[in-house]
Amino acid sequence: MAVFLNRETRVLCQGMTGWAGTYHVARMMEYGTQVVGGVTPGKGGRSHLNLPVYDRIADARRETGANASIVFVPPANAAAAMIEAIEAEMPLVVAVTERIPTLDMVRVRSALKGGRTTLVGANSQGILVPGVGKLGVMATGGERPGGVGIISRSASLTSEVVAQVTAAGLGQSTTIGVGGDPIHGIGMRECLERLLDDADTECVVLIGEIGGTEEEEAAEYLAGVRTSKPVIALIVGLAAPLDRRMGHAGALALSGKGDAAGKIKALEAAGVRIAPSAHLIGETVRQALAERAGIPAIQRNAGML
Amino acid sequence: MRIHEFQAKHLLARYGLNVPAGSVAISTGEAGDIARELGGPVVVKAQIHAGGRQRAGGIQPADGPAAARAVAGRLLGTSLVTAQTGPGGQKVRRVLVEAAIAAERELHIALLIDTSSGEVMLIGSARGGVDIEEQAARGEIRLNRLVLGSGSEARAQEVAAFVMALGLEGALCEQGCALIDGLRRAFVELDASLIEINPLALTAAGSLVALDVKMMLDDNALFRHPELAALRDEDDTSAAELQAQRHQLNYVQLDGNIGIVANGAGLGLATLDMLVAAKGRPANFMDIRTTANSLDIAQGFRLLLDNPATRAILINVHGGGMQPCDTIAEGLGIALRRSGRSLPLVVRLAGNNADFARSRLQNFGCAVVDCPDMWTAASQAVALSQKGA
Numbered sequence: 001m002a003v004f005l006n007r008e009t010r011v012l013c014q015g016m017t018g019w020a021g022t023y024h025v026a027r028m029m030e031y032g033t034q035v036v037g038g039v040t041p042g043k044g045g046r047s048h049l050n051l052p053v054y055d056r057i058a059d060a061r062r063e064t065g066a067n068a069s070i071v072f073v074p075p076a077n078a079a080a081a082m083i084e085a086i087e088a089e090m091p092l093v094v095a096v097t098e099r100i101p102t103l104d105m106v107r108v109r110s111a112l113k114g115g116r117t118t119l120v121g122a123n124s125q126g127i128l129v130p131g132v133g134k135l136g137v138m139a140t141g142g143e144r145p146g147g148v149g150i151i152s153r154s155a156s157l158t159s160e161v162v163a164q165v166t167a168a169g170l171g172q173s174t175t176i177g178v179g180g181d182p183i184h185g186i187g188m189r190e191c192l193e194r195l196l197d198d199a200d201t202e203c204v205v206l207i208g209e210i211g212g213t214e215e216e217e218a219a220e221y222l223a224g225v226r227t228s229k230p231v232i233a234l235i236v237g238l239a240a241p242l243d244r245r246m247g248h249a250g251a252l253a254l255s256g257k258g259d260a261a262g263k264i265k266a267l268e269a270a271g272v273r274i275a276p277s278a279h280l281i282g283e284t285v286r287q288a289l290a291e292r293a294g295i296p297a298i299q300r301n302a303g304m305l
Numbered sequence: 306m307r308i309h310e311f312q313a314k315h316l317l318a319r320y321g322l323n324v325p326a327g328s329v330a331i332s333t334g335e336a337g338d339i340a341r342e343l344g345g346p347v348v349v350k351a352q353i354h355a356g357g358r359q360r361a362g363g364i365q366p367a368d369g370p371a372a373a374r375a376v377a378g379r380l381l382g383t384s385l386v387t388a389q390t391g392p393g394g395q396k397v398r399r400v401l402v403e404a405a406i407a408a409e410r411e412l413h414i415a416l417l418i419d420t421s422s423g424e425v426m427l428i429g430s431a432r433g434g435v436d437i438e439e440q441a442a443r444g445e446i447r448l449n450r451l452v453l454g455s456g457s458e459a460r461a462q463e464v465a466a467f468v469m470a471l472g473l474e475g476a477l478c479e480q481g482c483a484l485i486d487g488l489r490r491a492f493v494e495l496d497a498s499l500i501e502i503n504p505l506a507l508t509a510a511g512s513l514v515a516l517d518v519k520m521m522l523d524d525n526a527l528f529r530h531p532e533l534a535a536l537r538d539e540d541d542t543s544a545a546e547l548q549a550q551r552h553q554l555n556y557v558q559l560d561g562n563i564g565i566v567a568n569g570a571g572l573g574l575a576t577l578d579m580l581v582a583a584k585g586r587p588a589n590f591m592d593i594r595t596t597a598n599s600l601d602i603a604q605g606f607r608l609l610l611d612n613p614a615t616r617a618i619l620i621n622v623h624g625g626g627m628q629p630c631d632t633i634a635e636g637l638g639i640a641l642r643r644s645g646r647s648l649p650l651v652v653r654l655a656g657n658n659a660d661f662a663r664s665r666l667q668n669f670g671c672a673v674v675d676c677p678d679m680w681t682a683a684s685q686a687v688a689l690s691q692k693g694a
Binding site: 020024027075076098099100101102103104105106109110125136137138139140141142152153154155156157158159160163180182183207209210212213214217234236237238239240241277278279 | 418420421423424425454493496498523525526528529557559567568569570571572573574575576577578579580581582587590594595596623624625626627629655656657678679680
């Protein structure tokens with residue numbers, strides 16, 4: 001069982017009739033993803049890509065039995081679309097839209113509280129389960145089914161890491177983009193939890209970058225669990241001039257954390273292997289798995305507790 | 306988007322924030338007139354988009370109109386260099402002339418978005434002033450934090466406790482709570498990403514007055530606030546950065562000699578790290594957003610080609626589903642045809658349509674050093690930048 005997405009996942013697309021929705025839904029279907037309909041207010045009753053279009057997500061969900069949605073709605077209305085999906089109790093929502101106002105995402109986060117929805121993104125490339133399906137906009141061709149789970153804040157670096165993992169003779173179980181915006185749905189820590197729990201995943205790669213505290217939170221979680229699955233991280237932004245981003249406002253510096261060195265230190269302390277450079281991530285993963293193969297099976301099982 | 310102190314004070318006064326009486330001047334004559342109208346001692350403050358003004362001499366007292374004119378004359382038109390501006394400084398085009406306020410005590414209050422809780426957060430300290438960042442880093446002052454939430458109902462009791470922890474009791478507590486309520490409303494209604502008041506003065510007469518305000522607005526929300534979008538001071542954004550923003554590019558000028566182009570912020574940061582590890586000096590950071598088309602990208606390359614410091618350009622692209630490699634190759638081809646300048650170009654193309662991008666570059670007649678991986682590309686760029694020097 002892959003995480004988040006499997007052959008039974010039935011997908012609705014919010015904003016399917018727009019350019020991006022049309023293009024990427026077609027690519028998703030080519031890849032084998034089961035798309036069952038679309039939602040565009042005012043266009044209900046039409047057919048698009050040979051799929052039914054609905055005005056409201058609640059109706060679409062009832063009639064198609066969908067259990068996931070992907071959001072391509074433009075920034076001004078994207079938060080409303082996500083909230084509509086949350087209110088319709090859609091189990092999984094992936095939001096691709098970029099440049100959503102931050103306070104809109106604060107509202108979306110509060111709509112998520114106590115609900116049943118897992119939100120991925122916004123500003124996420126989505127989820128890819130090689131050979132099974134994709135709920136996102138990533139290019140495919142470089143991936144291969146395998147045991148490496150990938151969690152990332154960056155779409156471009158995910159493509160890079162997927163290619164390196166494949167070149168190292170390995171494959172991916174699930175790749176997931178938590179999104180590049182400061183406020184988003186599911187975080188690295190929860191993705192990590194799910195991947196460590198996934199029988200198809202043998203090791204996890206975290207791709208982090210400067211800013212925010214997600215890598216630190218993932219490290220804190222890892223420090224408190226026992227797992228035999230190696231976790232490897234790549235943190236970028238060591239050479240970025242922090243003052244250019246943060247120096248303009250003292251309060252941002254006061255809110256603390258966020259620099260690359262601090263993230264690396266926290267992850268290392270939690271037993272995470274750090275890739276020395278972005279071009280060495282595939283090799284680092286290969287080594288970590290090779291070393292783990294040397295550990296006797298009994299000890300490994302003991303560690304799974 | 307950062308706005309000026311005088312703009313922030315003007316906006317926040319509408320939400321009940323007490324600010325010193327004053328007005329903005331673009332000439333010495335105006336500065337003198339404002340001081341005369343205010344009467345009494347004033348403070349003349351350079352309006353630039355950077356902190357650290359006090360220590361750099363950008364904030365000076367004046368005891369009357371003549372002195373205000375003299376101070377404004379010294380500030381206006383000069384480049385003020387502070388700890389946050391970089392060595393070139395920022396040109397002072399306006400000064401704010403305000404009534405001088407004597408503070409019995411200085412506090413610090415800020416509102417920002419806490420990425421961890423996903424809520425609006427209030428930060429406060431019973432001590433404010435110019436050294437607060439350093440003092441906080443050394444652990445000398447206590448910062449209180451309170452997650453406010455974005456709803457219309459702020460939690461009154463928790464806010465009152467927060468205010469009392471700042472040493473504001475009784476009537477002052479009431480005043481502090483009203484102030485925070487106003488700031489919270491402003492933050493949400495104006496789509497701010499930061500409001501920071503430092504110092505917040507407590508006067509002998511018992512009122513709280515914002516002596517300095519830093520405020521940032523969410524660029525992604527400006528589409529619904531045209532009146533706030535108009536506050537952008539284009540003079541204070543470098544011409545190159547402004548040009549980049551208009552063409553779906555994130556661009557930050559740095560002081561090295563190797564131009565960097567990558568698609569995606571993550572890959573851009575990785576490229577920057579790798580170039581520095583290879584002992585190269587980046588001339589800029591440029592990340593192409595997925596919404597940029599080949600003409601936007603051509604404008605981006607143009608910025609790098611127009612930077613006289615650039616000795617080589619490193620292009621690191623991993624084509625994704627939204628932006629294949631060939632779109633970027635086409636942008637490069639267009640820029641090179643338009644520009645007369647020829648520089649060593651090192652490319653690393655991978656992912657979606659990498660081969661097609663190579664043939665596009667060939668058709669454009671672009672001579673590039675094509676590298677199989679990022680590290681080779683970064684090392685090549687460093688070697689070529691030194692050769693040309």
